[in-house]
Amino acid sequence: MQATKSFERAFLRQLLRVFRLSAVSYKSMSLQERKSAIKLSADVAMASARGSRKWTRGLIAKLSEEDEHRSFLRLILGTEYERLTKPCHGSWKIPRSKKIVRRSLRVCSRRKNNLRAPHGVKSSVLARTLVEKRTHALKRLVPGGESLDGYSLLDEALDYVISLRAQADLMQKLLTTFEASKLSALSKCTLPERKASFVGK
Amino acid sequence: MEPRGSSGVGSGNSGTYTPEIAESLRFEEEIQSLIDPSFDASSAAGGSFTALLGLPANQAVELLHHPGPGEPPASAATDTLRLPFGCSSTFVERAARFSVFATDDSPASSSGGGLSPGLKAEPPDSDSPPTLPAPAGKPRRPSKRKECEKSKVSRRPRWGFLSRKAVAKKSKSAEENTSAAKPAAEENTSGDKLPYVHVRARRGQATDSHSLAERARREKINARMKLLQELVPGCSKITGTALVLDEIINHVQSLQRQVEFLSMKLAAVNPRIDFSGLDHILSAECGPLAVASGCGGGASDPAMWASDTAASTGGIRRMPAPPQIWHLDVVHPQQSSTVWENNGVAHPHFLLSPATSLVGYDPASSVPLNSNRLKTEL
Numbered sequence: 001m002q003a004t005k006s007f008e009r010a011f012l013r014q015l016l017r018v019f020r021l022s023a024v025s026y027k028s029m030s031l032q033e034r035k036s037a038i039k040l041s042a043d044v045a046m047a048s049a050r051g052s053r054k055w056t057r058g059l060i061a062k063l064s065e066e067d068e069h070r071s072f073l074r075l076i077l078g079t080e081y082e083r084l085t086k087p088c089h090g091s092w093k094i095p096r097s098k099k100i101v102r103r104s105l106r107v108c109s110r111r112k113n114n115l116r117a118p119h120g121v122k123s124s125v126l127a128r129t130l131v132e133k134r135t136h137a138l139k140r141l142v143p144g145g146e147s148l149d150g151y152s153l154l155d156e157a158l159d160y161v162i163s164l165r166a167q168a169d170l171m172q173k174l175l176t177t178f179e180a181s182k183l184s185a186l187s188k189c190t191l192p193e194r195k196a197s198f199v200g201k
Numbered sequence: 202m203e204p205r206g207s208s209g210v211g212s213g214n215s216g217t218y219t220p221e222i223a224e225s226l227r228f229e230e231e232i233q234s235l236i237d238p239s240f241d242a243s244s245a246a247g248g249s250f251t252a253l254l255g256l257p258a259n260q261a262v263e264l265l266h267h268p269g270p271g272e273p274p275a276s277a278a279t280d281t282l283r284l285p286f287g288c289s290s291t292f293v294e295r296a297a298r299f300s301v302f303a304t305d306d307s308p309a310s311s312s313g314g315g316l317s318p319g320l321k322a323e324p325p326d327s328d329s330p331p332t333l334p335a336p337a338g339k340p341r342r343p344s345k346r347k348e349c350e351k352s353k354v355s356r357r358p359r360w361g362f363l364s365r366k367a368v369a370k371k372s373k374s375a376e377e378n379t380s381a382a383k384p385a386a387e388e389n390t391s392g393d394k395l396p397y398v399h400v401r402a403r404r405g406q407a408t409d410s411h412s413l414a415e416r417a418r419r420e421k422i423n424a425r426m427k428l429l430q431e432l433v434p435g436c437s438k439i440t441g442t443a444l445v446l447d448e449i450i451n452h453v454q455s456l457q458r459q460v461e462f463l464s465m466k467l468a469a470v471n472p473r474i475d476f477s478g479l480d481h482i483l484s485a486e487c488g489p490l491a492v493a494s495g496c497g498g499g500a501s502d503p504a505m506w507a508s509d510t511a512a513s514t515g516g517i518r519r520m521p522a523p524p525q526i527w528h529l530d531v532v533h534p535q536q537s538s539t540v541w542e543n544n545g546v547a548h549p550h551f552l553l554s555p556a557t558s559l560v561g562y563d564p565a566s567s568v569p570l571n572s573n574r575l576k577t578e579l
Binding site: 127154 | 298433447454456459460469
């Protein structure tokens, strides 16, 4: 599956817009600063093009941790910024009723005790810890994933992977475009020749 | 479209660039459609993703219409789309799964700004290309049996899945409410709104509400895992949750590293080409053309975006890009920034007057004008 055309288009639009807004300061930056500025712009464009999803909110929250980025984000996102950062992403938990959770824990533990006795081998426990370790790792990778449960984590991870792939593709295309125009600047094509070719077409 | 295509390929360019041309033409089309909101990309050659999006979702969307579980589907978009692929039910099932999010594609893309609600509601769609192997659908069928039996028998399988998704929140409470003893007896014949999701317990499995709910949850998670498996390359052969998760984690990490690397390369490219200047060029050149020609521009657009290195393609148009970058930058730094802050797409109108004097875009009339200007500017 791939990202939709409209998403790619919106992404590109946002990216160009962000570049325009931030390009004024590009001349005075070092390479590292430019690289982080470009990365920031790309992330913001991706998040704003995608809209409101858990991972976009987490990403924007992570980016706004630094004060300098915050004003930049606010400028780009406008009113969306306030809306997108409303729930504090670290502590946003799914509201669960205590009574139901307690009851289900009781039932589950009872069933586990009944089932575990005949087996004796803790293979399921081993499998579970492996999966848990990896789930934690995935939670750390996906922005805003710390407070998600298994299903939503997978959902957000799916979405995030698709968007990341679209982002990488887009940046690759931009890169080839810039390099191509650079090459054309260096090309030895003279003016009359070009005029002739154009007119002839 | 035709003059554009011919300008990309026809005018005596060196043949070595042909493979890149198609790809860059598509990209150019995108850029150009970005700048010009009235550009109807969906009717462009191939129809590509909008067709992909629309078609398999077409029938699911129609079905969505009937029960009307609240999603305003993309009737306009789907009607205009052709049928590029044979519509297999695997597509429809996958489309149905995501059709909950499917909203109108074309209005969303044509509306200004990326934060329109249509985009928010629309995930990167799962309308996979036709290369999705048909056998991949088969193993999923047995897992979907439960969903078939869950909903009315008369409806097609995707219905069951759709309705379950549509009432996912209610399913847990619903399952606890329904008497677990006779889950099979009640088949929803109306099927439009399913307040309860009826689950038929398979042979030899516990039927109390907790296990049913757990089973539903596990099936949801397994469905997502399968999707992720298909997404990550090389993951479909792996069995076992832990290994699949490993692959997913590796894939995410590699994508993140790739983005960092690309941003480093873009930063390295930057000193030669001023970012702001280049973007001014893009918008400046695309803008007045969009305004002048109304709908989608003529031959000049792809040439001026010039992503491919076909040297002689629209040579003059491309040539303005590098030397004029600085020219435009010097002349219009202030105006442009203020204009573009408001709306990413509205600037063409503003730039029409200054830009036309520099670049001059009417293919028929301004050719001599253009060349004269270029001579003086050089």
